[in-house]
Amino acid sequence: MDHPIKRDHSRFKKIIRGKIRENLKQYVSGREIIIDKGDGKFRLPMPQIDIPRFKFGEKSQGGLGQGDGKVGEPIDEKEKAGQGNKSAGQGEGQKELEVELTEMELAQILGEELELPRIEPKGKKNLKSKTNRYTSIRTVGPDSLKHFKRTYKNALKRQIVGQDYDPDNPLIIPVRDDYRYRSAKQKIEYENAAVVIYMMDVSGSMGDEQKEIVRTESFWINLWLNSQYKDVEVRYIIHDATAKEVTEETFFHTKESGGTLISSAYQLCQKVIEADYGPQEWNIYPFHFSDGDNWSSEDTKVCLDILKDSLLPLTNMFCYGQVESRYGSGQFYKDLKEKFGIRHDKITLSKIKNKDAIMDSIKDFLKKGH
Amino acid sequence: MNRTNSIKGELLNLKDKIEQIAKDQGLDFDPVVFEVCDYETINILAAQGGFPSRYPHWRFGMEYEQISKNYAYGLQKIYEMVVNTNPVYAYLLSSNDLVDQKIVMSHVFGHADFFKNNLWFSKTNRKMMDVMANNATKIRRYMGQYGIDKVENFIDRVISIDNLIDINLLLTDFHQKHKLEDEENEEPKDNSKHKAEYLQSYLRSEKKQKEKAQGIEKEGQSKDKEPKIKKFPEQPQRDIMLFLLENAPLEEWQADIIGILREESYYFLPQMMTKIMNEGWASYWHTTLMTEKMIEAGELVDFCDRNAGVLQMGRQQINPYKIGIELFKDIEDRWNKGRFGKEYQECDGLKEKGNWDLKLGEGRGKIFEVRKLHNDVTFIDEFLTKEFCQRAKLFTYKYNPRHGRFEIDSKDFEAIRQKLLAQLTNFGQPLIEIEDGNYGNRSELLLAHHHFGIDLDTKYAADTMNAIYGIWKRPVNLRTKYDDKEVIFCFNGKELLPLK
Numbered sequence: 003m004d005h006p007i008k009r010d011h012s013r014f015k016k017i018i019r020g021k022i023r024e025n026l027k028q029y030v031s032g033r034e035i036i037i038d039k040g041d042g043k044f045r046l047p048m049p050q051i052d053i054p055r056f057k058f059g060e061k062s063q064g065g066l067g068q069g070d071g072k073v074g075e076p077i078d079e080k081e082k083a084g085q086g087n088k089s090a091g092q093g094e095g096q097k098e099l100e101v102e103l104t105e106m107e108l109a110q111i112l113g114e115e116l117e118l119p120r121i122e123p124k125g126k127k128n129l130k131s132k133t134n135r136y137t138s139i140r141t142v143g144p145d146s147l148k149h150f151k152r153t154y155k156n157a158l159k160r161q162i163v164g165q166d167y168d169p170d171n172p173l174i175i176p177v178r179d180d181y182r183y184r185s186a187k188q189k190i191e192y193e194n195a196a197v198v199i200y201m202m203d204v205s206g207s208m209g210d211e212q213k214e215i216v217r218t219e220s221f222w223i224n225l226w227l228n229s230q231y232k233d234v235e236v237r238y239i240i241h242d243a244t245a246k247e248v249t250e251e252t253f254f255h256t257k258e259s260g261g262t263l264i265s266s267a268y269q270l271c272q273k274v275i276e277a278d279y280g281p282q283e284w285n286i287y288p289f290h291f292s293d294g295d296n297w298s299s300e301d302t303k304v305c306l307d308i309l310k311d312s313l314l315p316l317t318n319m320f321c322y323g324q325v326e327s328r329y330g331s332g333q334f335y336k337d338l339k340e341k342f343g344i345r346h347d348k349i350t351l352s353k354i355k356n357k358d359a360i361m362d363s364i365k366d367f368l369k370k371g372h
Numbered sequence: 373m374n375r376t377n378s379i380k381g382e383l384l385n386l387k388d389k390i391e392q393i394a395k396d397q398g399l400d401f402d403p404v405v406f407e408v409c410d411y412e413t414i415n416i417l418a419a420q421g422g423f424p425s426r427y428p429h430w431r432f433g434m435e436y437e438q439i440s441k442n443y444a445y446g447l448q449k450i451y452e453m454v455v456n457t458n459p460v461y462a463y464l465l466s467s468n469d470l471v472d473q474k475i476v477m478s479h480v481f482g483h484a485d486f487f488k489n490n491l492w493f494s495k496t497n498r499k500m501m502d503v504m505a506n507n508a509t510k511i512r513r514y515m516g517q518y519g520i521d522k523v524e525n526f527i528d529r530v531i532s533i534d535n536l537i538d539i540n541l542l543l544t545d546f547h548q549k550h551k552l553e554d555e556e557n558e559e560p561k562d563n564s565k566h567k568a569e570y571l572q573s574y575l576r577s578e579k580k581q582k583e584k585a586q587g588i589e590k591e592g593q594s595k596d597k598e599p600k601i602k603k604f605p606e607q608p609q610r611d612i613m614l615f616l617l618e619n620a621p622l623e624e625w626q627a628d629i630i631g632i633l634r635e636e637s638y639y640f641l642p643q644m645m646t647k648i649m650n651e652g653w654a655s656y657w658h659t660t661l662m663t664e665k666m667i668e669a670g671e672l673v674d675f676c677d678r679n680a681g682v683l684q685m686g687r688q689q690i691n692p693y694k695i696g697i698e699l700f701k702d703i704e705d706r707w708n709k710g711r712f713g714k715e716y717q718e719c720d721g722l723k724e725k726g727n728w729d730l731k732l733g734e735g736r737g738k739i740f741e742v743r744k745l746h747n748d749v750t751f752i753d754e755f756l757t758k759e760f761c762q763r764a765k766l767f768t769y770k771y772n773p774r775h776g777r778f779e780i781d782s783k784d785f786e787a788i789r790q791k792l793l794a795q796l797t798n799f800g801q802p803l804i805e806i807e808d809g810n811y812g813n814r815s816e817l818l819l820a821h822h823h824f825g826i827d828l829d830t831k832y833a834a835d836t837m838n839a840i841y842g843i844w845k846r847p848v849n850l851r852t853k854y855d856d857k858e859v860i861f862c863f864n865g866k867e868l869l870p871l872k
Contacts, residue, residue, distance in 0.1 A: 010433030054835030058826045064770030068685040076777045
């Protein structure tokens with residue numbers, strides 16, 4: 003049996019999960035950095051939870067130390083340099099917790115907090131996956147998989163046959179041959195497949211801050227879609243006056259400049275879908291982020307036509323996120339709104355004013371549940 | 373499940389050897405039981421304050437997580453753990469090598485001697501293993517009865533006030549109150565006689581509550597006859613846990629929980645009051661026993677390495693092991709050479725003072741006396757000298773808002789002494805008393821913070837007052853100083869507001 007402290011430990015973890023929910027906005031807005039550990043786990047920094055007691059204020063208190071140094075010298079340069087004004091303080095107090103959550107747990111918290119519906123997949127289930135189901139029985143196996151009921155049934159049968167069984171004193175003792183164990187059968191399951199295609203405007207007007215917003219938002223969208231589909235493919239497209247498909251790395255770090263022809267991206271997106279993802283089999287989610295500036299109203303017209311005639315029929319949902327920037331006019335949002343209306347079933351529009359708006363924007367995108 | 377094993381073979385021989393040497397040196401202790409365990413177990417024990425069985429609470433889980441992580445990342449490793457009971461329990465980490473075990477054992481005998489002889493421990497219940505386990509059972513039962521969340525939430529509140537107890541109750545008041553109790557009580561003295569005072573008061577409160585329940589009407593009448601408003605409590609009371617236990621509107625299980633946590637607080641209190649001395653004393657003895665008797669030639673480097681680790685200087689925080697052992701050594705040296713008293717103090721000649729040696733040889737005797745009579749505050753107050761501060765390179769630091777960092781503030785002896793004493797006074801906790809239990813005649817609480825130059829952390833204060841509000845069920849006021857101005861904060865159940 004586990005030590006009782008494990009129960010204390012899991013209660014503590016539950017409290018922490020509650021805190022993460024409470025402060026989800028801090029994480030979603032990217033103010034608190036989540037570290038992707040790469041093994042399906044994420045590390046979230048959070049302030050030490052503390053039991054409140056009357057205690058002395060740290061800054062006014064100062065403290066005592068030991069060592070070399072003249073009056074006026076900082077007591078610990080190394081630590082201070084990196085950490086800004088985080089207090090060193092005396093004794094405890096500066097502890098930071100780091101919480102580890104699996105992708106599933108994090109997605110669950112996001113889903114609960116934003117009240118996201120589960121996505122209803124469309125299309126055939128065509129992605130094969132193998133899972134083990136413990137549905138059959140064997141005569142050998144590890145004790146941990148012992149099937150008690152079957153084992154005792156067998157023992158009972160044997161004893162009745164051997165006339166060892168006394169109904170007044172029903173004592174059943176299994177012997178080696180009676181033991182039965184659960185065993186796994188491999189099952190092939192078919193899953194829904196999904197692809198996310200991110201398109202980002204990288205023209206001169208999209209600054210670092212805007213890209214940071216896109217990056218953060220796509221992290222959470224990926225997280226949620228990953229929790230809804232067994233396998234999610236992600237493709238990245240950047241565009242200024244021309245569009246090209248890029249790696250994730252480039253997508254987030256490139257700094258292009260120049261004009262903006264949104265249609266180029268939509269055309270490429272259409273090509274990608276037609277080449278690799280049959281809409282019968284795939285759930286397709288294009289996301290487009292831009293600051294809303296397009297080169298000309300003619301191009302905008304082209305865009306709207308592509309959307310209406312080609313992209314929308316192919317996709318589950320088309321999401322357009324408009325990141326506010328100092329240089330962007332935001333015209334494209336208006337154009338889309340005018341053309342499709344804000345309540346269109348397959349288009350979701352969202353304006354992202356700043357980091358704090360990311361959370362609402364995610365909700366906009368994902369609340370439809372298809 | 374047996375997570376710890378008693379020592380045998382080589383370790384047992386070592387223990388016997390060290391124990392004998394320690395006794396020969398004059399150390400005097402209750403029997404010590406050494407147990408070996410793995411790091412997982414020692415982490416659990418450490419998270420639970422050394423005790424194998426504690427009541428369920430998430431904070432132990434939090435401690436456990438912290439300690440385990442620190443261990444896993446190699447930041448911190450627990451070498452020794454010793455529990456003040458009779459017999460004294462001490463845990464050895466099975467993966468430690470023999471030098472470590474020797475050091476730890478020697479160190480433990482130092483602690484054991486301190487536990488037995490230091491005045492502040494004289495009333496400590498040495499059967500705490502059983503008490504803690506019983507407390508755990510009781511609280512588990514309450515959780516079964518009233519629900520885990522409800523009980524745990526209440527415990528949360530009580531923990532917030534578990535530092536609001538009275539160090540004086542450890543010593544003097546003990547006897548006086550005890551006597552009063554006996555005179556008041558005409559009932560036959562039962563075994564409650566050797567129960568500690570803080571338990572007595574709990575029993576008393578139980579009785580009081582029963583009486584109250586029976587005699588509400590009577591009380592009502594007597595109040596009419598005596599319209600005089602008595603101050604309540606008559607004297608400011610530092611033991612706020614006790615005050616709430618006796619006077620807050622509590623259900624029986626809640627009163628019991630306050631009583632339990634209070635008892636545990638008082639148990640840990642002497643250790644908090646003697647951190648520097650206790651660790652210093654134990655370190656003094658592990659160094660002495662090791663270097664004089666126990667060490668083998670091949671172990672010297674390892675020993676020095678470990679010792680250097682334990683006795684590291686800290687720039688942000690003084691290391692109690694280091695300051696403690698150095699002070700004990702300094703006292704021993706001064707009393708060996710007679711460097712104390714009027715004559716030495718008034719000696720002007722620097723050279724003469726430097727060579728002062730009356731060859732008194734009273735050092736050992738003196739430190740044994742010191743370890744008996746002092747706590748950290750009086751220890752520092754009496755034995756910290758200017759010379760020592762210079763030698764130990766002590767300094768005070770403070771926050772410099774202009775540079776946004778902590779900077780060395782002063783190396784002046786008096787400044788250091790004052791700072792150190794301020795840190796240690798009232799076992800390092802703010803001194804807060806209940807001044808009025810019927811503040812403004814609205815049955816609100818008035819707490820008074822005795823301000824010695826350091827402001828309270830207001831956020832923590834607000835949360836703590838919230839916890840007290842949860843127990844007292846009426847607004848809680850706190851008189852303190854903030855930015856040099858006297859203020860009264862009021863927590864009205866929702867937020868903290870300044871009254872004046």
